[in-house]
Amino acid sequence: MTVAEKKAGFEQSMARLEEIVKLLERGDAPLEDAMKLFEEGTKLAEACDALLNEAEKKVVALSKGPDGAPVERDFDDGE
């Protein structure tokens, strides 16, 4: 999984996690399903946690390249 893919998954992961919490709290799933949900939720939570810890400040300035496409360069905001 690339960083971009992982990040794209953060929102979905959080949404699924919230759903799992609600499903588990409803308590009407068969035990086997509940165990599976718990396992899935724990994995998602760990993945999200890992993403949060990967965070790294990144600031760029954009300019128009010769073909019109954006060109990035690091932007120093003086901090």
Place this chain on the structure above:
Amino acid sequence: MSDRIYTVGELTREIKDLLDGQPALQQVYVRGELSNYKVYPSGHHYFTLKDEEATLKAVMFRREASRLHFRPESGMKAIALGRITVYPRDGAYQLYVSELVPDGVGDLQLAYEQLKEKLRAEGLFDSAHKKPLPAYPERIAIVTSSAGAAVRDIIRVASKRWPLAKLILLPVRVQGAEAPAEIVSAIRYANRWSVADLIITGRGGGSIEDLWAFNDERVARAIYESELPVISAVGHEPDVTIADFVADLRAATPSNAAELAVPDWEEQRELLLSWRARMASALRTRLETSRHRLTKLRERRVLTEPGAYFADRRIALDHLGALLLSACQARLAKDRAALGARASALDAMSPLKVLARGYAIAEKEDGTILRRAAGAVPGERLKLSLADGRVNVRVEGE
């Protein structure tokens, strides 16, 4: 002509009384250019209003000056409201200013209100058009000056709150005649190349003229047309520009825009922790429910007294067996009766019964049955079947 000789003070007082007695001069608007503008340590402002023909000395005391909405500077055109009086020590009349507004702002204000009304009527401010903001933006385009405090505030707050987002600056001028076109083109560029999932555009505080680019119709329309959601962040809290009305979300300041744009890292982490705790406790509860059900099941008769369970089933089986037997017997009796009825019907149709009553069957030599007298040929031999046997006969005539 009077030959009274005045002292300077007397004459000055006379002039002062004369001027002070003119109601028209006690509340007068004067338009002119500010010059020699000075703010004294006392907080009072001293300056001159001038035009091509004349100059007028003016003073604005600290109390009035504290209510200024802009920072007056020499060279600026302004309209002052005040009263004319004489300052005897200098022997000069001057304007005691109670209000000072930049000249032309009246026109700007009018243009602002007119544009606001026009765009509102067109539906550019409709809440139905406002786009939702991404919950976790990964890339944020910042359309502002690369030099101002605004960009630093946005970067500082956004990267502290949510360092997962990449911040992409599209540098533009945010004041001056070129600013609107640059802002418009940056917003469109960000959309065309999908450089981000959210745009913040704005600038730091300033005078109404400084903020004017964000009251430009072209900028308003570019924000309206943007596919990417736009947060406006212009000036300070009380400054509301046209861009603020048309943006998907209005931030009071650039820092506030960053707060609105991204979630808080700490909060998300705590949320994750609380979800994990809730999952664990829900699963624990679920396990206890299952354990409880198991206990309940164990207490049932089938498990506690399996013998009784089988006894019950055995009785049911016996009962069913008896039912099956009687059903079979009934069916057999019915079939037997049907068979008897058919056998006697068959018996009634038997040819032997007909022969027994004295009839005979005549058979030709070729084995066919003679059914009509016309079919018999004289001299022909026939075989007659009777109830107890056969006889051979010869046809003699008709």
